Amino acid sequence: MLVDITNKRFCIFGLQGSGKSVLVKHILRAVPNHMVYDVLHEHKGFNRYLPNHRQFSREALAELDSFVNRIVIGSGLVRLFVLEEANRFCRPKPYPLPASILDLNDFQRHQRIAFGVVARRPTQLHSDLVELAHYLFIFRLVGKNDHQYLEAIAEGLGDTVRSLDKYHFVIVDQDRSYHVHEPIAYEEPK
Numbered sequence: 001m002l003v004d005i006t007n008k009r010f011c012i013f014g015l016q017g018s019g020k021s022v023l024v025k026h027i028l029r030a031v032p033n034h035m036v037y038d039v040l041h042e043h044k045g046f047n048r049y050l051p052n053h054r055q056f057s058r059e060a061l062a063e064l065d066s067f068v069n070r071i072v073i074g075s076g077l078v079r080l081f082v083l084e085e086a087n088r089f090c091r092p093k094p095y096p097l098p099a100s101i102l103d104l105n106d107f108q109r110h111q112r113i114a115f116g117v118v119a120r121r122p123t124q125l126h127s128d129l130v131e132l133a134h135y136l137f138i139f140r141l142v143g144k145n146d147h148q149y150l151e152a153i154a155e156g157l158g159d160t161v162r163s164l165d166k167y168h169f170v171i172v173d174q175d176r177s178y179h180v181h182e183p184i185a186y187e188e189p190k
Helices: 020-030 058-073 099-107 127-131 144-153 157-162
Strands: 009-013 034-037 080-083 114-119 135-139 169-172 178-181
Touching: 009 020, 009 127, 020 034, 020 080, 020 114, 034 058, 058 080, 058 099, 099 127, 135 157, 144 157, 157 169, 157 178
Parallel strands: 009 114, 009 135, 034 080, 080 114
Antiparallel strands: 135 169, 169 178
């Protein structure tokens, strides 16, 4: 494992085709009692939930809250929960976080659950998820707004992320120190 995610929160960012899904699968393999909210049906062979609602709506938020409260928090069996396409559910302020995600973000350590969110860009995600994350995994992003956002997290982070090679990513620790990581080798699920 790249870092110890036991009872930790993390965010994964990157554009389409950057390597996010490969990294998610690498993390899922490391924790047998995982669950992924698989919005785009990318994680065949893993413990996953395929939601009926994929776009931001009351129905989508209600489905997410129900699932997280019943299965992720309620069962006591899930040790890692990953929310794919989190920007569809956890929009930036002034939108509030869905109640179940707020609970996970605030209390996941007490529930002994590692919690990760995946989105294309940090600017499209609720800032509480980013700012309270123990780890950020960031693939190459070149947008002006993303650069400014990342520079506010750590000096030089925006420049580093902007200059990453294909499939390389930065791991940002909770103290906001960071380092570049080599690509993860792709493996099919067993």
